[in-house]
Amino acid sequence: MPAVIPAIIPAAVALCLGSMLLFSAYDQSHSFELVASARAEGLPELGEAAQSDFSPLMERRIGYALYQQMRATPEAYLDDPDVEDYLNALVRKLTRGVPSGNVDFTAFGVRDNSLNAFAWPGGYIGVNSGTVLAAQSESELAGVLSHEMAHVAQHHIARMVSTQNRDSWVQIATLIVAVLAARSNPQASQAAIMGGSAAGIQNQLNFTRDFEREADRVGFQILENSGFDVRGMVGFFERLQKSVRLYENNAPAYLLTHPLTTERISDMDNRAQQRPYKQVADSIEFRLVRAKLAIDMEPRDVSMRTLEATARNARTKVDAAAWIGVGYGRLRARDVAGANEALTQLQRNGINASMVDHFAAEIQAAQGRWDDAIRMYQKSAQRFPAAHSLRYGLIDAQLQAHRAPDALNGATEQLKLYPRDDRLHELQARAYAQLGKIASQHRATAEAYALRGQLHEAVEQMEYAQRAKDGDFYESSRIDARLRELRQQLVDERKQQGLN
Numbered sequence: 001m002p003a004v005i006p007a008i009i010p011a012a013v014a015l016c017l018g019s020m021l022l023f024s025a026y027d028q029s030h031s032f033e034l035v036a037s038a039r040a041e042g043l044p045e046l047g048e049a050a051q052s053d054f055s056p057l058m059e060r061r062i063g064y065a066l067y068q069q070m071r072a073t074p075e076a077y078l079d080d081p082d083v084e085d086y087l088n089a090l091v092r093k094l095t096r097g098v099p100s101g102n103v104d105f106t107a108f109g110v111r112d113n114s115l116n117a118f119a120w121p122g123g124y125i126g127v128n129s130g131t132v133l134a135a136q137s138e139s140e141l142a143g144v145l146s147h148e149m150a151h152v153a154q155h156h157i158a159r160m161v162s163t164q165n166r167d168s169w170v171q172i173a174t175l176i177v178a179v180l181a182a183r184s185n186p187q188a189s190q191a192a193i194m195g196g197s198a199a200g201i202q203n204q205l206n207f208t209r210d211f212e213r214e215a216d217r218v219g220f221q222i223l224e225n226s227g228f229d230v231r232g233m234v235g236f237f238e239r240l241q242k243s244v245r246l247y248e249n250n251a252p253a254y255l256l257t258h259p260l261t262t263e264r265i266s267d268m269d270n271r272a273q274q275r276p277y278k279q280v281a282d283s284i285e286f287r288l289v290r291a292k293l294a295i296d297m298e299p300r301d302v303s304m305r306t307l308e309a310t311a312r313n314a315r316t317k318v319d320a321a322a323w324i325g326v327g328y329g330r331l332r333a334r335d336v337a338g339a340n341e342a343l344t345q346l347q348r349n350g351i352n353a354s355m356v357d358h359f360a361a362e363i364q365a366a367q368g369r370w371d372d373a374i375r376m377y378q379k380s381a382q383r384f385p386a387a388h389s390l391r392y393g394l395i396d397a398q399l400q401a402h403r404a405p406d407a408l409n410g411a412t413e414q415l416k417l418y419p420r421d422d423r424l425h426e427l428q429a430r431a432y433a434q435l436g437k438i439a440s441q442h443r444a445t446a447e448a449y450a451l452r453g454q455l456h457e458a459v460e461q462m463e464y465a466q467r468a469k470d471g472d473f474y475e476s477s478r479i480d481a482r483l484r485e486l487r488q489q490l491v492d493e494r495k496q497q498g499l500n
């Protein structure tokens with residue numbers, strides 16, 4: 001799969017150049033903070049590109065800044081904790097097979113039905129919904145992910161920095177931004193594509209092909225080490241190649257610049273042929289996630305027909321997972337009885353997963369039966385301690401039931417474990433709001449904004465918190481200290497913009 005990784009470096013570099021094009025589509029001026037830290041850590045100005053060095057800490061910072069941008073872009077970020085729980089569980093399984101080890105991966109879904117996945121430095125892996133839907137088996141999806149994880153594990157971005165010249169960086173940057181911008185602003189991306197299609201792109205093609213080959217090879221190893229069917233990788237890449245042909249002149253920009261060659265596919269095929277045939281069953285979660293995504297991402301009537309046919313004719317447990325898609329489709333259409341029937345079918349088929357429990361609780365929630373939903377979430381969260389979706393669902397149901405002290409307690413306890421979870425800060429803010437604690441409410445909202453890199457909004461909320469004056473001494477000191485920090489970050493960011 002073509003890599004979006006080159007995006008990162010050019011991003012930082014083009015910001016140094018003062019090119020606003022890069023993040024204009026997202027309006028993410030907070031990225032300038034990144035440049036400040038990049039300079040502090042010795043990321044070179046363009047002229048010194050050849051001697052550049054990219055520390056793992058720097059990689060992590062850049063990846064995190066990009067991830068924040070993604071989280072703050074609802075058009076692109078696939079905000080479904082069930083999908084995120086699943087992708088991260090799959091990535092954790094694959095991480096055990098990474099030869100070099102010691103990289104933490106964070107996976108997230110991208111709301112886009114085209115076939116794609118990409119890697120950002122520091123271990124951030126984005127997967128388009130279209131990729132999950134197009135994968136015919138879990139091994140295929142695992143193959144795509146392990147290719148992307150290989151780009152990260154092999155530090156391709158860092159290596160790109162030390163070999164790329166300034167012109168090609170800018171070219172790549174332009175193209176990558178075009179791709180990222182396509183969802184939110186088609187016109188901006190058109191302009192960017194035209195601006196970026198100069199000769200400079202050609203300069204980095206060979207380089208990228210080397211990285212692609214290496215990511216294929218290491219990705220294959222990860223897939224094999226993790227117990228998946230290595231033929232899955234080949235099958236998927238063949239389908240991707242066909243989809244590229246289908247696009248012809250309209251191929252997404254970076255598919256054009258990062259061609260999936262016949263050579264790459266036959267290399268992978270050769271490697272796979274040397275391994276004994278191994279049938280690996282799909283996990284039930286893979287099938288559940290696909291069915292839920294089909295309902296949310298494809299035309300409802302079409303996906304309902306397909307899912308209903310699969311569900312009614314299911315001979316195996318994994319095929320019966322299609323019922324969850326049918327159930328969500330009916331629930332969205334306010335057909336509670338129909339949703340309950342789908343739930344019964346899932347249970348009758350012995351499908352035991354956090355997603356099924358989540359769906360069951362959502363049926364109760366849809367009828368305003370909050371106490372029942374709360375009981376279900378509480379029971380289920382104990383059975384599936386790794387499922388974030390159930391904990392968000394529980395706190396939300398407690399808020400809906402006006403049980404603010406319980407919700408506040410839950411959010412606060414979870415934040416001790418996951419202090420960087422912006423969803424938890426938001427839930428905590430809602431609990432404070434119900435309790436009439438205005439200062440704390442704005443402080444929690446500010447933290448949620450800050451975690452998504454929206455510094456301006458974070459400062460504004462923290463100022464509201466300071467003005468509210470209903471916090472105790474401890475809360476007030478905390479607000480004052482955080483406001484100072486956030487203002488300083490904003491000043492640094494603006495200074496950086498002024499320099500450019």
Ligand SMILES: [Zn+2]
Nearest residue numbers: 001002003215
């Ligand atoms: Zn790649």
